[in-house]
Amino acid sequence: MSDITKQSLTELVENIKNKKLSSTDVTKAFIDRSEKSMELNAYITNDFTSALDKAKKFDQKPNLDLKLPGIPMAVKDLFCTKNIKTTAGSKILNNFVPTYESTVTENIWNEGAILLGKLNCDEFAMGSSNETSFFGNVQSPIDKNLVPGGSSGGSASAVAGQLTPVTIGTDTGGSIRQPASFTGIVGLKPTYGSCSRYGIVAFASSLDQAGPMAQNVKDCALLHEVISSYDPKDSTSIDFKRNHYSKELTNNIKGKKIGIPKEYRVDGMPKEIEDLWQKGIQYIKDCGAQIIDISLPNTSYALPTYYIVAPAEASSNLARYDGVKYGFRAKGENLIDMYEKTRSEGFGAEVQRRIMIGTYVLSSGYYDAYYLKAQKVRKLIKNDFDDAYKNVDAILTPSTPSSAFKIGEKTNDPVSMYLNDIFTVPVNLAGLPGISIPAGHDSKGYPLGLQIIGKAFDEQNILNIAYAMEEKINFKNKITDWWIK
Amino acid sequence: MSIDLKTIKHISKLARISVDEQRAEKLAGDLNSIFDFIEKLNELKTDNVEPLTSIAETTLKLRSDEVKSKNIREQIIKNSPQDNEDYFVVPKVIE
Numbered sequence: 363m364s365d366i367t368k369q370s371l372t373e374l375v376e377n378i379k380n381k382k383l384s385s386t387d388v389t390k391a392f393i394d395r396s397e398k399s400m401e402l403n404a405y406i407t408n409d410f411t412s413a414l415d416k417a418k419k420f421d422q423k424p425n426l427d428l429k430l431p432g433i434p435m436a437v438k439d440l441f442c443t444k445n446i447k448t449t450a451g452s453k454i455l456n457n458f459v460p461t462y463e464s465t466v467t468e469n470i471w472n473e474g475a476i477l478l479g480k481l482n483c484d485e486f487a488m489g490s491s492n493e494t495s496f497f498g499n500v501q502s503p504i505d506k507n508l509v510p511g512g513s514s515g516g517s518a519s520a521v522a523g524q525l526t527p528v529t530i531g532t533d534t535g536g537s538i539r540q541p542a543s544f545t546g547i548v549g550l551k552p553t554y555g556s557c558s559r560y561g562i563v564a565f566a567s568s569l570d571q572a573g574p575m576a577q578n579v580k581d582c583a584l585l586h587e588v589i590s591s592y593d594p595k596d597s598t599s600i601d602f603k604r605n606h607y608s609k610e611l612t613n614n615i616k617g618k619k620i621g622i623p624k625e626y627r628v629d630g631m632p633k634e635i636e637d638l639w640q641k642g643i644q645y646i647k648d649c650g651a652q653i654i655d656i657s658l659p660n661t662s663y664a665l666p667t668y669y670i671v672a673p674a675e676a677s678s679n680l681a682r683y684d685g686v687k688y689g690f691r692a693k694g695e696n697l698i699d700m701y702e703k704t705r706s707e708g709f710g711a712e713v714q715r716r717i718m719i720g721t722y723v724l725s726s727g728y729y730d731a732y733y734l735k736a737q738k739v740r741k742l743i744k745n746d747f748d749d750a751y752k753n754v755d756a757i758l759t760p761s762t763p764s765s766a767f768k769i770g771e772k773t774n775d776p777v778s779m780y781l782n783d784i785f786t787v788p789v790n791l792a793g794l795p796g797i798s799i800p801a802g803h804d805s806k807g808y809p810l811g812l813q814i815i816g817k818a819f820d821e822q823n824i825l826n827i828a829y830a831m832e833e834k835i836n837f838k839n840k841i842t843d844w845w846i847k
Numbered sequence: 848m849s850i851d852l853k854t855i856k857h858i859s860k861l862a863r864i865s866v867d868e869q870r871a872e873k874l875a876g877d878l879n880s881i882f883d884f885i886e887k888l889n890e891l892k893t894d895n896v897e898p899l900t901s902i903a904e905t906t907l908k909l910r911s912d913e914v915k916s917k918n919i920r921e922q923i924i925k926n927s928p929q930d931n932e933d934y935f936v937v938p939k940v941i942e
Contacts, residue, residue, distance in 0.1 A: 688926035702865035737898035793902035
């Protein structure tokens with residue numbers, strides 16, 4: 363039974379459908395491994411007892427027509443789960459038990475999956491290393507004291523460490539793709555409007571998207587097919603014809619035109635990243651696709667734009683945490699004092715920093731200089747992509763400017779931490795889909811990822827390119843189980 | 848540009864986050880380095896650019912004005928730090 367957790371989602375689904383494995387077998391195996399993996403600190407809350415009950419119940423009357431029949435799955439603790447504590451990695455929501463379910467998790471349970479627990483993340487998804495969580499650092503299964511990336515760090519750690527077959531994260535500026543790249547797994551940020559935001563703790567509403575994280579591209583396509591849906595409960599959910607992403611997956615990408623943006627060759631980028639990119643370009647050619655040099659001239663303005671737009675939206679979204687309706691409340695001498703103390707004690711340093719930035723750029727006298735300016739530059743960044751897509755079908759870039767770093771290495775310098783997202787942020791600003799796939803290792807043996815960016819609603823295309831490249835790359839994640847005694 | 852302690856106090860008041868002197872100084876340092884980085888946007892001329900206000904280029908869908916959630920008072924109040932029957936309780940506002 364020990365090899366159950368090594369199986370891909372696709373294999374597990376097949377084995378349950380062929381009755382070679384029961385949901386109970388599979389659920390037990392992942393619970394067992396999760397219990398031996400507490401040192402990773404990937405979970406904030408576990409629901410193991412009830413997961414096992416649900417698995418047994420499933421096995422008594424298995425519905426094998428479902429897409430995720432009896433598959434156990436842990437999810438990022440940013441998704442509201444009915445009657446299961448949902449914290450967003452924050453002290454301010456430490457006692458919050460939602461009375462409703464997020465649409466994407468609802469979609470997952472409707473296809474037969476079973477909740478294992480809630481996974482650690484940066485507080486309110488604000489971070490690139492999972493170090494801002496109130497519930498502590500997450501360890502990467504790649505190496506001790508290495509960050510798994512963030513904000514979906516617990517999710518990345520849990521998939522790479524085989525504590526869950528697949529998971530979902532959220533991505534506002536790279537929070538799925540960067541941790542996927544750091545831990546040697548696949549992560550997809552869908553087109554804005556593809557997955558409902560209903561029931562996801564909001565960070566920056568014009569950028570937030572939920573997406574799948576998996577061991578391979580096929581699993582990623584299957585999970586995306588389950589979570590993507592039109593939802594009237596999210597006013598920005600888009601009603602478009604969705605593909606059967608896993609069924610339509612093909613490695614035939616002959617004749618596709620793939621753009622290489624010269625502006626992503628940033629100053630000080632390690633040679634290892636450049637080499638990886640070149641290797642990726644060769645794989646694309648080997649698959650019979652065509653490489654075209656393109657320009658995205660406003661790339662270097664994406665991060666400064668993001669650090670106006672995202673904190674501005676966050677300061678507005680997080681105004682709801684006032685100690686009155688739910689969450690943590692501090693004692694105060696009067697109402698205002700209670701608000702101020704609740705938010706001062708309830709939010710961590712990074713969240714407070716971003717609320718302050720957002721409040722400042724939206725405040726009287728500064729709105730035009732910062733927020734309006736950022737919205738205009740955002741338009742220019744989107745125009746860059748629109749122009750590029752007149753000549754290419756997709757774009758290939760590195761996922762991150764470096765491999766994973768050590769815990770504590772960047773915590774004192776917010777700007778150097780923000781630079782992690784230099785290749786992922788433009789994709790969110792333009793509302794496009796992007797996927798990170800593992801493509802190699804650096805000299806320390808840490809995984810490195812490549813990102814494929816697609817046109818809006820063209821997830822099938824980037825999944826296909828990723829699928830074709832995955833076959834050529836033949837990546838093997840080096841997981842030593844260092845944390846298991 | 849430089850954000851001084853007075854500005855930090857002003858923003859913290861707007862954001863309803865109490866900040867003591869020590870944290871105010873740390874925040875001023877952090878915000879200044881972040882805004883130095885943001886200032887890069889001033890290199891760009893954007894006079895004739897339309898601001899991007901919504902990434903999803905669709906008009907909002909209209910729906911009929913119907914009550915869908917009924918009798919959820921208990922659910923709404925369930926997570927409140929302090930309540931009394933059907934009300935949220937806060938520190939006294941009117942003397």
